[in-house]
Amino acid sequence: VEVKPNFVPDPGPRTGPAASSWTVLYIGRLSPEKGVEQLVEAWRQVGDGSLELVIVGDGPLQERLERRPASRLRFAGRLPAEEVRRQMLAARALVLPSVWYEGQPMAVLEALAAGLPVLGSDIGGVPELLAPLGREWLAAPGDVASWAAALRGLAHRERVEVASARARALYERSFSTATAARALEEVYER
Numbered sequence: 001v002e003v004k005p006n007f008v009p010d011p012g013p014r015t016g017p018a019a020s021s022w023t024v025l026y027i028g029r030l031s032p033e034k035g036v037e038q039l040v041e042a043w044r045q046v047g048d049g050s051l052e053l054v055i056v057g058d059g060p061l062q063e064r065l066e067r068r069p070a071s072r073l074r075f076a077g078r079l080p081a082e083e084v085r086r087q088m089l090a091a092r093a094l095v096l097p098s099v100w101y102e103g104q105p106m107a108v109l110e111a112l113a114a115g116l117p118v119l120g121s122d123i124g125g126v127p128e129l130l131a132p133l134g135r136e137w138l139a140a141p142g143d144v145a146s147w148a149a150a151l152r153g154l155a156h157r158e159r160v161e162v163a164s165a166r167a168r169a170l171y172e173r174s175f176s177t178a179t180a181a182r183a184l185e186e187v188y189e190r
Contacts, residue, residue, distance in 0.1 A: 002187045007180035008109045008171075011085045018116060018164035019157045021092040022051050025116075027084060027107050028096075030059035035097030035121060035142060037061060042097075042147035044070045051092065051154060056084060088114040093154050093163075096120040099142040104129060112171040117163035119150055132170045133163045 028034050036055070043053050048071040055065070058078045066075055079087070088094065094111040096102070101124035108129060111118050117133060120126040121141035130137050136153055140146035153159060173179065 002183075004180065004183045004187070005174055006104055006106065006109060007175050007177050008106065008113050009177055011089055011110070011114050013089070014115050015090045017161065018092050019160040021090055023087070023091045024051050024053045024151070024154060025056060025087060025091045025094050026053065026097070027056045027088075027094065030055070030057055030061040030065060032061065033098065033100035034059075035099040036065065038099070038142050038144050038147060039095060039097040040065055040068070040070060040073065042144045042151055043073055045144065045148040046151045048072065049152075049155060051151075053095075054087070054091075056087065085110065085114070088116050091116055092160055093117045093119055095151075096126065097139070097141070097147060098123065098126070100124075102126055109171070109175045112167045112175060115164045115168035115171075117160055117167050119154065132166050134166075137163060 026036060026039060028036070030036050052072040052074060054074050054076055056076045056079050062075070088111055094107065094116050096105060096108060096118055098121045103125045108118050108120070117137060118130055119137050119139065120130050122138040123141040127138055136159065139150040
């Protein structure tokens with residue numbers, strides 16, 4: 001048995017360094033297992049900082065979340081894939097607050113390809129996937145205080161710059177189309 005990771009195409013160059021952006025992205029379904037309610041509550045606790053949280057997606061929690069506005073929080077709704085890629089190439093970080101087990105979410109791979117650091121829940125396959133970024137890029141699933149502390153860490157420019165470089169290197173090493181093709185060819189050769 002050979003295990004070959006998923007892969008995503010290269011989205012092209014970033015529009016600027018991740019650390020120069022003030023946008024934090026959540027991309028996904030707005031449902032309980034995704035931890036988006038806890039994310040929004042943690043965002044409220046962080047207060048009126050310089051960063052903006054943009055929530056991309058829709059789902060059963062959308063109306064309830066939109067009724068509870070917070071400072072520097074914007075709901076973008078469901079967007080076309082090309083627009084999501086464009087936003088990833090211009091953002092500071094992606095957040096993945098799932099309280100349910102995730103394996104290898106494609107949104108994370110797309111973020112890594114965009115050189116976008118990912119702050120994820122310490123559950124399922126996410127910790128192993130994000131290990132090259134460092135432990136500070138993980139928060140306890142469903143724990144609002146842990147997420148608030150981790151979100152505050154996104155304000156540190158140097159931490160974001162280092163993680164952005166590591167994210168892109170991880171993509172090139174493990175999740176690019178060239179890497180996937182090589183891995184498949186090696187399996188056939190064996």
